[in-house]
Amino acid sequence: MSTTFQFFNPAVKVTITHGHLPHWDQANATYFITWRTADSIPRDIWLRWREGRDAWLLAHDINPTAKDWRFDLEMLDEVARDDFRQFALTLEKELDACHGDCILRDPAISRLVADALHHFDGTRYTLGDYVIMPNHVHLLVAGLPRQAMLKQVESWKKWTAIQINEALNRSGRFWQDESFDHLVRNEASFGKFRAYIAKNPVTARLKPHEFILWQRTSP
Incomplete structure (x- = not known):
């Protein structure tokens, strides 16, 4: 299946954006995206997480307030980038606690x-595996x-928020x-993200009706 997806090529120019997704862009690249509900992480936990992340970046001579800090992170070696992944995993663990x-x-x-994810699959984009958890979404x-x-x-995000609020009269x-x-x-990274998506409901100990897991089996 991965032959239908293209991966990051360091020899090809990338552009960087901030405040929206994706932070990193390369034509036809593949992204692992996570977004979460507004109440999914308690404020004190979030602040401690940000403090730890920023301290790590500073220790690696990266200014966490700089607009291009993600570019500087990508310039680190693979060992350092893998170490930085701990912060994403910590955050994902908090999400799986179902706050x-x-x-x-x-x-x-x-x-x-x-339904929103599938709506333009094959016309605007190629949808990969995804899982909809009780308070967050992971998507390729x-x-x-x-x-x-x-x-x-x-x-x-906008369309589903409107639909959900209307459905719940809120x-x-x-x-x-x-x-993120x-x-x-x-x-290899693509395979790891697919495996993570598939395992996420098991990790969170969810019952079959408490999540939606979809895995692409063909181009």
């Missing part, structure tokens, strides 16, 4: 998200240039503004 209301545990609600996606990807991610922010993305560098 917050976990509204996406309701199959009717999580289906709204799944490819085939969009930068501006189209920016718009698509925001569209997914208002206010549903998704956390910040999302990883540019998939090679086929």
Whole structure:
């Protein structure tokens, strides 16, 4: 299946954006994207996590407040980049603890998200594996240039937030503004992300009706 997905080529120029997804862009590249509900991580945990992450970056001569800190991170060797992955794993562990209301545990609600992801699959983008957990989403996606990807991610979040709030007769922010993305560098990394997505519900000890897992089996 991975032959339908292209991976990061360090020899090809990348562009960097901030405040939206993806932070890293390369034409037709593949991304592992995570976004979460607004109440998914308690504030004190989030602040401690940011403090630890920023201290790591400073220790590696990277200014965490600089606009291009992700570029500096990518320039580190593979060992350092793998070490930095600990912060993503720590955050994902907190997500799997199911903080917050976990509204996406309701199959009717999580289906709204799944339907949005599939809507333009094969026309605007190539949808990879995804899992919709009680308070977050993990997704592999490819085939969009930068501006189209920016718009698509925001569209997914905006549309599903409207639909979910209407379904629950509620208002206010549903998704956390910040999302997280990883540019998939090679086929081995792609396989690891697929395995992580598949294992996530098991790690969180969810029952079959509490999540949606979709795995692409053909181009």
